[in-house]
Amino acid sequence: MLKTSHISSKLGAEESFVYLARSLELKKKGVDVISFGIGQPDFQPPPHVIEYAKQAMDSGFNGYGPSLGMPELREAVSDFINEEYGVDVKPEEVAITAGAKAAIFIGMLALLEPGDEVIIPDPAYPLYESVARFIGANIIFLRLHRGNNYKIRYEDIERLVTNRTRMIVLNYPENPVGSTMDQRDVEALVDLAYKKNFVIVSDEIYDHFVYEGKHFSTLQTPYWRDVVYYVNGFSKTFGMTGWRLGYVVANRDLISKLSVIANNMYSCPVTFAQIAAAKALQDGLEWFKPILNQYRKRRDLIHRHLGSIKGVHVFKPEGAFYIFPDFTEIIKAKGLKDERELADRLLEEKGVVVLPGTAFSKDAGKGHLRFAFAVREEDIEKGIERIKSWLES
Numbered sequence: 001m002l003k004t005s006h007i008s009s010k011l012g013a014e015e016s017f018v019y020l021a022r023s024l025e026l027k028k029k030g031v032d033v034i035s036f037g038i039g040q041p042d043f044q045p046p047p048h049v050i051e052y053a054k055q056a057m058d059s060g061f062n063g064y065g066p067s068l069g070m071p072e073l074r075e076a077v078s079d080f081i082n083e084e085y086g087v088d089v090k091p092e093e094v095a096i097t098a099g100a101k102a103a104i105f106i107g108m109l110a111l112l113e114p115g116d117e118v119i120i121p122d123p124a125y126p127l128y129e130s131v132a133r134f135i136g137a138n139i140i141f142l143r144l145h146r147g148n149n150y151k152i153r154y155e156d157i158e159r160l161v162t163n164r165t166r167m168i169v170l171n172y173p174e175n176p177v178g179s180t181m182d183q184r185d186v187e188a189l190v191d192l193a194y195k196k197n198f199v200i201v202s203d204e205i206y207d208h209f210v211y212e213g214k215h216f217s218t219l220q221t222p223y224w225r226d227v228v229y230y231v232n233g234f235s236k237t238f239g240m241t242g243w244r245l246g247y248v249v250a251n252r253d254l255i256s257k258l259s260v261i262a263n264n265m266y267s268c269p270v271t272f273a274q275i276a277a278a279k280a281l282q283d284g285l286e287w288f289k290p291i292l293n294q295y296r297k298r299r300d301l302i303h304r305h306l307g308s309i310k311g312v313h314v315f316k317p318e319g320a321f322y323i324f325p326d327f328t329e330i331i332k333a334k335g336l337k338d339e340r341e342l343a344d345r346l347l348e349e350k351g352v353v354v355l356p357g358t359a360f361s362k363d364a365g366k367g368h369l370r371f372a373f374a375v376r377e378e379d380i381e382k383g384i385e386r387i388k389s390w391l392e393s
């Protein structure tokens with residue numbers, strides 16, 4: 001038997017992929033599965049973007065490219081962000097990565113030392129904690145509360161900052177709770193980071209999935225070049241999860257440091273995908289408007305339906321496409337062990353995929369489930385009906 005390394009055992013796996021595999025297995029057996037599991041948009045990339053990718057392959061973009069990304073895409077990303085947020089990001093301040101996940105991994109690797117303190121929201125996308133543990137950083141959790149609309153708030157962070165704080169991770173709109181951040185909190189936090197000399201890893205991958213108001217980016221603050229490591233990507237807004245394209249914006253010294261790590265890990269992001277993505281950005285996001293309206297309707301629908309289940313407490317998400325209801329009372333009433341048993345039974349007995357809240361937080365996830373509402377309205381209704389009928393059985 002081959003023995004695996006100690007260092008690899010420090011990494012945690014993202015459980016949504018485990019549930020994805022289980023639901024595919026059930027589908028193969030002919031079960032009519034409704035999946036609120038993995039966070040993947042249910043729309044395809046726009047046809048013109050797929051056409052661009054084919055053309056790029058036909059014109060020979062099938063080889064290696066620069067580790068920090070194709071110049072065409074670095075420039076298109078900076079133009080897109082500048083237009084969107086009225087800022088002046090330069091192409092040299094952009095790196096293209098093999099997904100936002102890789103952007104986060106290489107950024108934390110470039111910035112953190114073992115023993116550094118890193119503040120991570122709780123609950124959160126599990127990658128942040130996994131990579132921080134891998135590096136040996138000291139994790140301080142910033143607990144988010146339903147009573148405060150799960151907001152990441154300046155005052156709560158300030159209380160956790162010490163002289164050893166090296167990094168804070170932000171994610172807004174947030175996975176798994178769907179909260180956004182207020183402009184004043186973002187601004188105050190960037191100021192604090194500047195004064196105290198820590199870095200903000202700001203994962204803004206859901207910036208276009210905002211249902212009320214407009215996203216305020218960390219890049220709109222005056223000191224971003226000193227303190228911000230901004231992460232975004234094509235997976236969510238463009239429905240391009242399988243294309244593995246993400247990007248970073250940061251000061252140019254930091255960007256150039258990323259090159260070596262990226263080079264060791266994956267050489268370069270997929271070249272023809274980058275050429276297509278550059279053109280996609282240049283075409284703008286007019287096509288996305290109806291999608292946002294559709295996702296808002298889904299958000300309203302799933303929130304209403306979950307809220308109508310007696311014993312379920314739920315926050316109405318302001319962004320992203322996740323909802324994080326509290327089923328604690330139901331778990332008790334049904335005599336279940338925990339949210340994991342509930343998620344497993346719903347999958348096996350009703351073909352409904354949901355993720356246990358503890359996939360996102362050991363404590364704050366207890367009794368909770370995460371639903372991704374990247375599914376058609378009729379499937380939302382069908383899925384919740386199945387859950388209700390299981391609860392009544």
Ligand SMILES: Cc1ncc(COP(=O)(O)O)c(C=O)c1O
Nearest residue numbers: 039099100101125175233235246
């Ligand atoms: C908050 C957050 N960041 C990053 C990612 C990863 O995105 P990518 O597919 O670009 O690696 C996800 C995917 O679910 C996410 O929810």
